[in-house]
Amino acid sequence: MAISRSNISLQPARLAEWTQRLLPSPTALLESTVASYLREGRTVYRLGLGQPDFPTPERAKDSAIRAIHDDFTGYTDTAGILPLRQAISHALKRDMGLDYGPDEIVVSVGGKHALFNAICALCRPGDEVLIPVPYWVSFPEQVKFAGAKPVFVPTEASGGYKVSPELLAKRTNESTRLLILNQPNNPSGAVYNKQELAELAAFCRERDIWVISDEVYAAYAFSSEGFTSIASFPGMRERTVVINAVSKTYSMTGWRIGYSAAPAEVSEAMLLLQSHTTSNPSSIAQKAALTAIEGPQDDLETIRNRYIERRDILVEGVRRIRGLDCLKPEGAFYVWVDASFWIGRTLNGRTVGSMDELADILLKDAGVAVMPGTGFGSTRHLRLSYAVALPEMQGGLAAMEALLGLKG
């Protein structure tokens, strides 16, 4: 069942106080609506979800099967098996030039869990956390759960939806504890270059601000400069928690393996929390992740090129449609579409009051599932995903074109 404010009533007197503060995950809601449409046999073009359509690498699947047959099915180290942490340590060096030892790495139940542990380990009541807008849906909710205050930092299309020290400074005060930087960004696809990161790093050092660097899409940064982690700048390793996962990189979302790399003190705090909540992530999934991370990485190049090809088609298609506009994303697999033109206009007899309503009309009348920007902090945008095979994407574009029309 999907949790929504409309299908459960959270009684303040009977439940914990945080139940009043957190919003349900909009992505989970869309997923369940789409599933119900598909069960009814309706055609749905799934441009809404953040799930790669490529299969998990065969070698990772084989490792998991072998782990089961070898009875590798008991508890493991809470932080994850040592060979996996060693492989992650090696991969961080190989891919990002980062030096983290296996003792500074904690393997968790997906990137989301690693983020949760990191936020809980760093945030104290009353702390303020800088969250650039648009943001991934779970950041503010996790911060609120930890008793800290999300402070949103707006960005503009003209600035590539990126924050700068100037933008951050406007929202920073003595309570500012942490910046959550996600790049390549979900939903905007923004990727920071080295110069921009050096400036952000200097700002965080001067103001004594921690950084959680969510790098779950790092393998899918498209520019020739590739991806740079903010942790690689001088003085940043000691104030950064790097978060990554096998989920998006290797098409392993359901396996639930993510990880963090952080100074030992922070990793120990995260481990403390994990030891009393989930313990280790699945032993079988850890074996699969190990094989994915340490094996040859050539497939990633092929997948990256496929994403680039799809991105270009989707961007071109979106820009043709009446009332839609977007930047060309530099990474991840989403297009952040400004659809504000449609607010107050009428479509199929319905006045569009919000992005949620526009997304609803697109789903009901055109069979196109997209995410309204609301959960990502925008009342003007839709998020379209290109982690979907070309024919489905093209079908979705044609259906949107038929409903909304072409630019005049």
Ligand SMILES: Cc1ncc(COP(=O)(O)O)c(C=O)c1O
């Ligand atoms: C920016 C970002 N961070 C973290 C996650 C969580 O990834 P995982 O599936 O590994 O928990 C996601 C998943 O959509 C994401 O988009």
